[in-house]
Amino acid sequence: MGGRLIAADSAAGALYSLGPAGVRRAPLPGAAALCAHGAALYCASKREDVIWRLDARTLCPQALFAGGPNVTRLIASPGGETLYALCQDGDSVLALCARTGAPQMLARAGQQPRGMALDPTGRLLAVAGGGRCEALVLDARTLRLVRRVPLPGPAADVAFGGGMLYALHQAGETAGRVVALRARGGMAWSAPVPGLPGGLCAVPGGVLAGAEGVACLTRGGALWRAPMEGLCERVLAAQGRVLLSDALLGGVYALTPPRGGCEQLLPAQADDLLWYTDAP
Amino acid sequence: MQAVSLAFWGYFGACVTLDARRRSGRTGGMLFTLMALSMAVTCACVVQSGLPLVQTLLPLHLCSLCALLAAAFYLHPTNGVYHFLWYLGMPGAALALVFPSVLQVPWQAPLEAAFFSTHALIAIAPLWRAAGGTLPMPAAAPRALAQCNLFAAFVYAVDRLLGVNYLFLLAAPPGTPLAFFESLGRIPYLLSLEAAAALCVGAMALAARGLARRPGTWYNPLARDSDPSGNAVR
Numbered sequence: 255m256g257g258r259l260i261a262a263d264s265a266a267g268a269l270y271s272l273g274p275a276g277v278r279r280a281p282l283p284g285a286a287a288l289c290a291h292g293a294a295l296y297c298a299s300k301r302e303d304v305i306w307r308l309d310a311r312t313l314c315p316q317a318l319f320a321g322g323p324n325v326t327r328l329i330a331s332p333g334g335e336t337l338y339a340l341c342q343d344g345d346s347v348l349a350l351c352a353r354t355g356a357p358q359m360l361a362r363a364g365q366q367p368r369g370m371a372l373d374p375t376g377r378l379l380a381v382a383g384g385g386r387c388e389a390l391v392l393d394a395r396t397l398r399l400v401r402r403v404p405l406p407g408p409a410a411d412v413a414f415g416g417g418m419l420y421a422l423h424q425a426g427e428t429a430g431r432v433v434a435l436r437a438r439g440g441m442a443w444s445a446p447v448p449g450l451p452g453g454l455c456a457v458p459g460g461v462l463a464g465a466e467g468v469a470c471l472t473r474g475g476a477l478w479r480a481p482m483e484g485l486c487e488r489v490l491a492a493q494g495r496v497l498l499s500d501a502l503l504g505g506v507y508a509l510t511p512p513r514g515g516c517e518q519l520l521p522a523q524a525d526d527l528l529w530y531t532d533a534p
Numbered sequence: 535m536q537a538v539s540l541a542f543w544g545y546f547g548a549c550v551t552l553d554a555r556r557r558s559g560r561t562g563g564m565l566f567t568l569m570a571l572s573m574a575v576t577c578a579c580v581v582q583s584g585l586p587l588v589q590t591l592l593p594l595h596l597c598s599l600c601a602l603l604a605a606a607f608y609l610h611p612t613n614g615v616y617h618f619l620w621y622l623g624m625p626g627a628a629l630a631l632v633f634p635s636v637l638q639v640p641w642q643a644p645l646e647a648a649f650f651s652t653h654a655l656i657a658i659a660p661l662w663r664a665a666g667g668t669l670p671m672p673a674a675a676p677r678a679l680a681q682c683n684l685f686a687a688f689v690y691a692v693d694r695l696l697g698v699n700y701l702f703l704l705a706a707p708p709g710t711p712l713a714f715f716e717s718l719g720r721i722p723y724l725l726s727l728e729a730a731a732a733l734c735v736g737a738m739a740l741a742a743r744g745l746a747r748r749p750g751t752w753y754n755p756l757a758r759d760s761d762p763s764g765n766a767v768r
Binding site: 257290416457458460473528 | 556666667668669671746747753754755756757758759760762
């Protein structure tokens with residue numbers, strides 16, 4: 255059972271699929287945020303404010319929905335029936351029917367929100383409120399506000415994992431900080447990350463935090479840090495490696511921690527990354 | 535026999551744990567098969583011996599219940615079973631491996647081999663899961679203790695009804711420290727069993743806390759791929 259990395263590059267207007275067979279490029283104007291469920295791949299277009307449903311294997315478009323202004327994150331519910339779109343320019347979260355694309359709910363969320371995460375049960379949706387310096391926890395069914403967590407700086411990203419909500423926020427001019435919050439409130443731990451905050455990816459026991467490089471942070475401290483130039487805005491774990499996109503200098507890289515090298519996979523300026531495992 | 539079995543299953547457990555640390559969830563089918571084989575051999579030995587089955591084969595000892603749970607767990611790991619095995623199954627099985635008490639039957643050697651393999655596979659189950667990247671939660675300890683008490687209450691009723699002694703609730707196994715508490719009366723004896731269970735659960739909660747403090751040495755945070763639906767850890 256193999257896996258493929260799918261990257262969206264809005265500047266080039268293309269989707270890239272990197273698998274064992276090589277790199278495949280599929281044109282898609284404004285391709286930005288990505289998510290997948292089953293055989294369907296969803297991709298939000300920055301240029302036309304729409305969401306495409308594509309065949310995840312062939313990257314052929316199958317359907318087109320109306321989206322929102324500048325969708326920067328897409329998440330599919332665990333059952334695959336609902337799509338959540340984070341509209342950065344609309345300061346809102348939009349819930350859509352994944353089959354028909356019919357809008358179901360809309361909720362205000364922060365100011366220029368940047369990150370969004372759904373908890374593993376599919377009941378809670380967290381949003382990094384951007385300039386409002388807060389993380390919001392919404393009821394995923396109703397998009398009603400459940401909890402507001404004030405943060406000391408602009409919130410860049412959020413992630414759920416291991417019963418925790420992780421939030422990455424700016425802490426100073428060129429520094430970030432990851433805060434681990436317990437499900438019932440209260441901070442469990444926090445850790446600094448050097449450089450402007452990028453993106454988060456929950457992993458078992460902790461979180462990968464992207465900034466100037468990537469750090470694997472756990473309750474006991476940083477397991478390892480891999481410094482890089484640029485800004486790691488999207489980070490994910492796949493096949494024992496960390497895949498990341500550099501938002502400043504461009505490029506998609508694969509990192510083998512803790513001492514392994516860093517290899518450039520794509521020269522593209524990826525807006526979003528997705529690890530897709532083909533069905534057996 | 536005991537030293538050889540412990541050495542073999544210790545080595546086997548280390549290999550399985552290291553493999554799970556590299557890529558989680560691959561060896562579940564093999565471990566399930568081993569567990570099913572162990573349980574089948576145990577049943578065959580006891581049935582062949584002609585011992586009364588109601589007094590020996592009902593899954594009402596903690597380890598019998600845990601063996602069934604562990605077999606299911608290897609195929610479909612769930613958090614509830616994981617915590618039950620971590621807090622009660624693993625310490626119980628470890629004690630049984632160190633202080634084995636095996637029935638005397640004509641097919642003694644296969645029964646002893648099955649005894650060690652079953653208990654070793656119970657103890658390995660939560661370690662296999664932890665090495666795969668899912669740490670036990672200290673907060674789940676009280677729930678595990680409550681589940682143990684519910685199970686004990688049910689077994690006590692069965693013991694009284696059938697006149698059997700599962701979980702040693704009606705009489706202490708001879709030659710163990712529990713015999714001393716039994717001599718003090720029924721209530722002190724039951725309280726000593728409760729205290730022993732609470733001690734095990736407390737010790738395992740401390741171990742869970744210790745694991746969370748040194749996660750990198752126990753498991754590989756990159757053992758699982760990110761979820762395509764939104765990067766949550768499932």
